[in-house]
């Protein structure tokens with residue numbers, strides 16, 4: 339089995355409408371990309387993790403898949419007619435049947451967090467068997483280790499977990515931070531997330547890694563204070579969760595916050611200075627990590 343893939347450059351003003359019309363007219367799939375990707379004029383668009391991106395590039399490219407027997411010219415003409423735009427020019431390429439699972443897997447390589455910490459998909463050999471290796475496959479919950487917000491938290495855990503600490507992972511996603519903390523020597527970790535799918539993924543990932551961590555929906559999270567609370571959520575929930583997160587940190591314990599854009603760092607640091615002696619922010623690709631030490635009240 340093979341497919342035909344058409345590439346259509348179009349102004350972004352009608353990219354979405356044309357994409358929808360192509361699907362209505364018989365295309366199998368349609369994706370909108372930056373027409374200038376890979377050039378100096380490439381336009382980066384950053385959405386916060388977990389939030390939809392509501393902005394398109396100035397020049398869009400539709401990458402559209404058709405059955406190999408489809409009359410592509412007829413479908414593109416019908417879609418252009420439905421949207422009320424001139425027939426766009428396009429190029430066509432034949433896509434042969436492939437081992438799609440292997441192709442997808444080949445796009446996920448082991449991720450080096452530090453000399454002693456690696457995140458490795460289960461189908462990959464660990465690059466350094468003597469390092470602390472987390473086995474984690476991309477799944478339905480956020481947190482593979484590739485995103486700067488996760489990486490910032492992993493780097494902090496790697497540098498500061500000395501052994502025996504209790505850790506709360508607030509907004510656990512895949513459970514990556516709770517699991518990493520345990521593998522780095524923490525004594526006990528608990529995770530929580532508003533998404534039940536994240537709780538299931540975290541439990542599966544903990545089992546896969548041979549560690550025992552507990553994960554709860556927020557309403558079921560046991561009361562208690564921890565040496566470390568790590569929360570990679572987003573600026574908006576972090577604005578509202580300050581008092582709650584602070585209540586889970588022991589006096590002298592640490593808060594680690596991520597999911598904050600660089601321009602939000604000062605504001606969030608000011609909020610958390612109510613309870614914590616805040617450190618200087620650390621930045622990675624436009625994202626910020628904030629840390630602090632809980633003051634005696």
Ligand SMILES: C[S@@+](CC[C@H](N)C(=O)[O-])C[C@H]1O[C@@H](n2cnc3c(N)ncnc32)[C@H](O)[C@@H]1O
Nearest residue numbers: 387480481488509510511531532533570571575
């Ligand atoms: C950016 S992901 C982080 C996942 C993982 N901890 C990591 O570092 O990669 C944020 C997670 O926080 C969860 N979340 C968002 N708001 C929350 C809230 N108010 N309470 C608990 N979890 C929340 C989301 O469901 C999502 O799984």
